[in-house]
Amino acid sequence: MRHSYKHIITAVCFIASTWVSMAQEQQPQPLMPGEKPKPTKYVAVEEEKQHLVFFQGFTLSGDVYGPVAYMVSDYGTMEGALRLNLKNTYFPIVEVGYGKCSKEDFNTKIKYKVNAPYARVGIDFNMLKDKFQSNRLYLGARYGFSAFKYDISVPSMTDPIWGGSGSFSMTDNKCTSHWLEAVFGVEVRIFKNFHMGWSVRYKRELTSTKNEFAKPNCIPGYGYTTNTTCWGATYNLIFDLNWGMKKSHKRGINIEIRDIPQQTDDKATEKEDSQKENENGTEATGNDETDSSDNGADNEDGDTDDGDEEGTEE
């Protein structure tokens, strides 16, 4: 029953993140009547690449799935992670957490308890083609490690032939476990430097210290050892920390490449008109000319402002 709670929570988190990501998709604003679309520039792809500096900052994240899982099941974690952002593509990561498991099997009445820290190191790879955008879809891998002590107690065992009975309990069994994880995850920008995202993990136990009395039933950071493999999940609150970065290097400027619409032709005709009027010697046309040049400057400023805003937001 408790396992099913886990799955329900994961599904709810999944739906929530999907909803958030849909909300993030910005629709182009419709033009007001009489408003002309702003001119856009052709920018070479190479120019965009120049803006992707190697070091893009740190990312600090915390998992909210682990504590919720502990509230509704026998096993849960408290976990935080520090991640490097390299070219917005490669994300070397260190995850550190504390895992707790306390369970009693319904049928056998065997009790198992473990509380211990764990650590993982690995790397994520941003799979999105557009590396400039703040949302990320990533694949990754982790190596996990935990050194822990576990307690186990067995209720009374009765010898069916010779008779006699006795109970058994062991505390502080030392164990060291190593495992690997394959990670698939999504994260979306919610507000400025704040992101949210989820990940699912396929885990495989490599080795654990052998104990002739009892195998560890639950490994902090890994989960249950019922099978040699298991699934895990995280739901992360993520903060981009731009420590030690120049403001101009925070993010490349994302400039959309569109075909220049009719506006340039309109401008050309406007210029031709103003020239004609200028030739006619009217003062007002001269003002129009300066206005149009100002508008052009404004437009350019507007572009750079957008870029700056995006830069500072990141």
Add this chain to the structure above:
Amino acid sequence: MMAMALMVLTGCYSNNCPLENTVTCNFGCYDAEGNAISYGDTITITTLMPGYKTVYTYRKLGNMTVTKDEQDTALINQGYTETTSQQRKDTILINQKYGASNIKVPMSYFNEEDTLIFSYKMISLKDTIKIRHSSFPHVELPECGAHRFHTLLGVTATDAAFDHVEIGNPNVNYDGAINIKIYFNGVVETE
């Protein structure tokens, strides 16, 4: 994609509980030269239990002697004389197994020594094996329950039908390895 994720997360549940989860001491049967054989006699294995029981023996001149675990007043009325004695309690572990090549026998959880008595159909003599062992609990997974594993420390035997016995694998668990090798008298004839 969401449906796929849900399907993966709510997939089939299975566990790693061992299919063969009975802990037994496995005896392998060999001839005197170490060739694996199927023993050509019927074997019954009895073990001694802790504690004693009262055995009632009834005798009458010209009649078979009758032994019973409970008092029989009908035999006394028929003129039988009753004598009582205290004997170790016992129980049958293997009942009339024929053509055995290996025999699986449970071990005691809390005794340090198990005594097994081998009775045969063709031989009136019996063999006794004494096995010294230590026992400890083992939990594979909490949902699989607890089992009692054993470590063999020593084994001795009489030589009515046995040539000799030896420990094959001292670890008694549910792996199925041969723990004690019994070498019976005689050699298999090969042409």
